[in-house]
Amino acid sequence: MSANGEIIQFIDRILRLKEEQDALSEDIRDVYAEAKGRGYDKTAMGNVVAHLRKVEKLGRDALHEREAIFDLYLTAYQESSHTPAPARTRENIEEFPPETATECAAPEKDAAADERHVEATVEQRSSAPNFEPPAFLQPQPLKTARDYRPHCQKPEACGASGLKHCYTCSKLIPAESEAA
Numbered sequence: 001m002s003a004n005g006e007i008i009q010f011i012d013r014i015l016r017l018k019e020e021q022d023a024l025s026e027d028i029r030d031v032y033a034e035a036k037g038r039g040y041d042k043t044a045m046g047n048v049v050a051h052l053r054k055v056e057k058l059g060r061d062a063l064h065e066r067e068a069i070f071d072l073y074l075t076a077y078q079e080s081s082h083t084p085a086p087a088r089t090r091e092n093i094e095e096f097p098p099e100t101a102t103e104c105a106a107p108e109k110d111a112a113a114d115e116r117h118v119e120a121t122v123e124q125r126s127s128a129p130n131f132e133p134p135a136f137l138q139p140q141p142l143k144t145a146r147d148y149r150p151h152c153q154k155p156e157a158c159g160a161s162g163l164k165h166c167y168t169c170s171k172l173i174p175a176e177s178e179a180a
Helices: 003-037 042-058 060-079 111-127 167-179
Strands: none
Touching: 003 042, 042 060
16 A cells, blocks of 8 residues: 555544544533533533543542642642732832722631631641741842942943943943952
8 A cells, every 4th residue: 555545544534533523522512511401510510520530541549649749839839928929010000009909708608617727727837847938939139230230330320221331331340350
């Protein structure tokens, strides 16, 4: 059989499988629609199906290990005093003073469940050592213009940005290094 004939066979097989896949996808959508029509939550059912497929694919032990690592990282992040960085900065922050911000009402919760959660959290924190975030997560002192341009005579007035100097400063740097 020639190479062209093999290519045609492979493509025909793929097209047949794609048609079957489309038919199966329609059937799955119909089942979800039927479940939704009977009052079940379609998203929750999808999550259960995804979880069961993960267990089937990875195995229960590997999935528990992944979840344990996820919980460890989440706990470390939540217990640190680090506040997440804003998604974006605004140039005119004065337009949005924090005093005018309104808070959304929290949904009502079961008071007994909240109390149990608080007790469990207090027990965990009292038994675990204090979490110290790594150095790169700790706040760093703000750099000034003098840090970026140590040779500059007037760093605040220097017209350069970053590590480059203005013309006057760049002339002074070689003179200072020769004198030393």
